[in-house]
Amino acid sequence: MESMRDKLLILAQNLWWTWRPEVRAIFHELDEDSYTRVHRNPVAVLKELDEAQVDERIRETDLPSRIDRARRQLTEYLNPVTTWGLIRAGALKSRPVAYFSAEFGLHECIPIYSGGLGILAGDHLKGASDLDVPLVGVGLLYREGYVHQVLDKEYWQQDVMEPFYVKDLPLNMVKDAGGKPLRVGVELPGRIVYLRIQMAEVGRVKLLLLDTNDPDNDSLDQQVAARLYGGDQRTRIQQELLLGVGGMRALRCLGITPGALHLNEGHSAFAILEWARQKMEICGMDPRKALREVAGSTVFTTHTPVEAGHDKFPPSLAEDHLRTLAEGMGLDLQEVLGLGRTHPHDATEPFMPTVMALRHSRRANGVSALHGAVAREMWQVLWPGRKPEEVPIGHVTNGVHLSTWLAPEVNDIYTARLSPNWKEAMAHPSTWTPIEFIDPGEIWEIRQILKARTIRFARSQVARMRERLELPPLDPPPLDPEALTIGFARRFVPYKRPDLLFTDLDRLAALLNNPKGPVNLIFAGRAHPADREGKALIQQVARLADDPRFNRHIVFLEGHNIHVGRQLYQGVDAWLNTPRRPMEACGTSGMKAVMNGALHISVLDGWWAEAYDGENGFAIGNGEVHVNPEIQHGRDAENLFRLLEDAVVPLYYSRDEDGVPRNWMRHVKRSIRTMAWRCNADRMVMDYVRELYLPAALVSACQMPSP
Ligand SMILES: *Cc1c(COP(=O)(O)O)cnc(C)c1O
Numbered sequence: 001m002e003s004m005r006d007k008l009l010i011l012a013q014n015l016w017w018t019w020r021p022e023v024r025a026i027f028h029e030l031d032e033d034s035y036t037r038v039h040r041n042p043v044a045v046l047k048e049l050d051e052a053q054v055d056e057r058i059r060e061t062d063l064p065s066r067i068d069r070a071r072r073q074l075t076e077y078l079n080p081v082t083t084w085g086l087i088r089a090g091a092l093k094s095r096p097v098a099y100f101s102a103e104f105g106l107h108e109c110i111p112i113y114s115g116g117l118g119i120l121a122g123d124h125l126k127g128a129s130d131l132d133v134p135l136v137g138v139g140l141l142y143r144e145g146y147v148h149q150v151l152d153k154e155y156w157q158q159d160v161m162e163p164f165y166v167k168d169l170p171l172n173m174v175k176d177a178g179g180k181p182l183r184v185g186v187e188l189p190g191r192i193v194y195l196r197i198q199m200a201e202v203g204r205v206k207l208l209l210l211d212t213n214d215p216d217n218d219s220l221d222q223q224v225a226a227r228l229y230g231g232d233q234r235t236r237i238q239q240e241l242l243l244g245v246g247g248m249r250a251l252r253c254l255g256i257t258p259g260a261l262h263l264n265e266g267h268s269a270f271a272i273l274e275w276a277r278q279k280m281e282i283c284g285m286d287p288r289k290a291l292r293e294v295a296g297s298t299v300f301t302t303h304t305p306v307e308a309g310h311d312k313f314p315p316s317l318a319e320d321h322l323r324t325l326a327e328g329m330g331l332d333l334q335e336v337l338g339l340g341r342t343h344p345h346d347a348t349e350p351f352m353p354t355v356m357a358l359r360h361s362r363r364a365n366g367v368s369a370l371h372g373a374v375a376r377e378m379w380q381v382l383w384p385g386r387k388p389e390e391v392p393i394g395h396v397t398n399g400v401h402l403s404t405w406l407a408p409e410v411n412d413i414y415t416a417r418l419s420p421n422w423k424e425a426m427a428h429p430s431t432w433t434p435i436e437f438i439d440p441g442e443i444w445e446i447r448q449i450l451k452a453r454t455i456r457f458a459r460s461q462v463a464r465m466r467e468r469l470e471l472p473p474l475d476p477p478p479l480d481p482e483a484l485t486i487g488f489a490r491r492f493v494p495y496k497r498p499d500l501l502f503t504d505l506d507r508l509a510a511l512l513n514n515p516k517g518p519v520n521l522i523f524a525g526r527a528h529p530a531d532r533e534g535k536a537l538i539q540q541v542a543r544l545a546d547d548p549r550f551n552r553h554i555v556f557l558e559g560h561n562i563h564v565g566r567q568l569y570q571g572v573d574a575w576l577n578t579p580r581r582p583m584e585a586c587g588t589s590g591m592k593a594v595m596n597g598a599l600h601i602s603v604l605d606g607w608w609a610e611a612y613d614g615e616n617g618f619a620i621g622n623g624e625v626h627v628n629p630e631i632q633h634g635r636d637a638e639n640l641f642r643l644l645e646d647a648v649v650p651l652y653y654s655r656d657e658d659g660v661p662r663n664w665m666r667h668v669k670r671s672i673r674t675m676a677w678r679c680n681a682d683r684m685v686m687d688y689v690r691e692l693y694l695p696a697a698l699v700s701a702c703q704m705p706s707p
Helices: 004-013 015-019 020-031 042-047 051-058 065-077 084-088 117-129 221-223 233-253 270-282 285-299 315-328 333-338 355-357 369-378 408-417 430-438 440-468 507-511 532-545 562-571 590-597 629-653 662-675 681-697
Strands: 097-101 135-140 150-151 157-160 185-189 191-202 203-212 260-264 298-301 363-366 393-395 486-487 519-524 554-557 574-577 599-603 619-621
Touching: 004 020, 004 042, 004 051, 004 065, 004 117, 015 065, 015 117, 015 191, 015 554, 015 681, 020 042, 020 051, 020 065, 020 393, 020 408, 020 430, 051 065, 084 117, 084 681, 097 486, 117 135, 117 191, 117 260, 117 315, 117 681, 135 233, 135 393, 150 440, 157 486, 185 233, 185 315, 191 233, 191 393, 203 233, 221 430, 233 270, 233 315, 233 363, 260 270, 260 681, 270 285, 270 315, 270 355, 285 298, 285 393, 285 681, 298 355, 315 333, 363 369, 408 430, 408 440, 430 662, 440 486, 440 519, 440 554, 440 562, 440 662, 440 681, 486 562, 486 629, 507 519, 507 629, 519 562, 532 554, 562 590, 574 590, 619 629, 629 662
Parallel strands: 097 135, 097 260, 135 203, 260 298, 298 363, 363 393, 486 519, 486 574, 519 554, 574 599, 599 619
Antiparallel strands: 150 157, 185 191, 191 203
């Protein structure tokens, strides 16, 4: 018979728990230190408890029945009777989608993500799992993860490595029949780097994480993939080769023949070359035909119109690193390098994985309607003679995994008021129509509970930071619990303009301290370790938090990650998004806040350009862009101030006799009803399946036999 500890171990081993708050709560209650160690994962908790200790701890609590229930629900989830994927994506059953990404943001305890791109990848896996779409994720296991942000006394971001123990994670090393770790080799200049395969279960989906920790690698090679986005260009191209080439080899080693290859951003583009090489080896194809076939089965998603977001490898670096692959394909090295150049014969051009991916994927897409159009313009040079609208790049707007981001209380309202099975039909607009019939007071009441929780969280983060910096505690604590509370949390980078409101500090002070309608601003976000401008923006915000003019209505929370993000999305009244249009390809943090009942205040960029309907949130400006960025900055700031002063604040503070802001709540309901069905990961994954994966999976002439 399974002991309680066995049951808990089974639950801990599948990352399904990351989107089941009631299962997270079980582990939380078992963990004596849970308050100070929120990032701990259940495997680590269980490591410290033997069977007797578990039994001791759960005695005379309701945990045994909750554990039994969770255990049964996991079994049911893993053995579904019928699913969307079974019916609509059955063609992918024997040949699944291979989804490659340099980062995956699944939970705060696995720090192999930096921001939006990784979290999107995590949400994509979870959505595919819920729908039961045959898909396997491929990524790198960064043993030191991504840097953690702490501020120093000058409020300058320090990038520290947090202790993070891979052996405590719910990963299983894949082994052969004899119990030896399976591994694949990837040629880097002058040596072979071996990769072991660590497997994570994400509900019904598997995620393969390639691990350089093999005794046959010298210590430097064990470090190549130690840190996400760590190191210089050389480290970068080596990581990308390990991911793309190693990933395709790992799939083959496991007997998985992909029906379609989905490259989430250009970091994994080298998978294209390795897949073509495999087709040549197995089916005797010539290299150009193999590349054409691979293109037919490849889906490429580009995520940024920011020029610097696309790798450019200098010719000599690319030559050193692609020589072996070129030889393996029987191609001239210059021809292979040409695949990643805008002008293939210009040997002075750098090699761009994005260019190679765009040329060798029959299906490419941006991540919102507007970004699709921007990407067509941006990459028109690759299709000389075509007009922008004829460039073969479409779009699938991003979505977010609702179960991951919803507050349990909001989840419960949806279950009670929409339908008990709303999650199975969340991508249908009609699922959300009953929102209109919910009493605004009911949602308002829950929003107040959530806001109190978020403010408590923010205060404790600030207190902890001040203690670490040896600053005196704040008395009274920051943030007015009754005030309209606006959140802004995302990567700090100039184009996102966290400083838009700082163009007029007196006006800002008047807005925040307005006795008839005070406002709180909660900021959080990391800058890339090498981005001094981003760090300067953080410093500016953190210093303003200390400026007495703002009366502690501004806070900056350090250490932004999934945990901090979740706390903010769930409890703020409104979410602020101020990118310089059209630099925000999609943006997803606003979706997470909106689903929890916040209103979105945003420039008409990314997803907001297609979701805003005039009444479901607030638009800053009208989408027009001035050629001079400084003029644009001034205009956007003016528009934002006016919007907050004349529309947002009055709407929030206009209350009925019960103290409920009825009109505000009407907007909240409209916002959820018009956006929830399209902003979720199920809708996104369904679009990928119907428009991209299934057509891509039909083309292959070369069927790869299992090894
Ligand atoms: C959703 C999310 C992001 C992405 O935010 P954008 O609005 O797309 O910039 C970044 N970090 C975390 C922790 C998130 O949850």
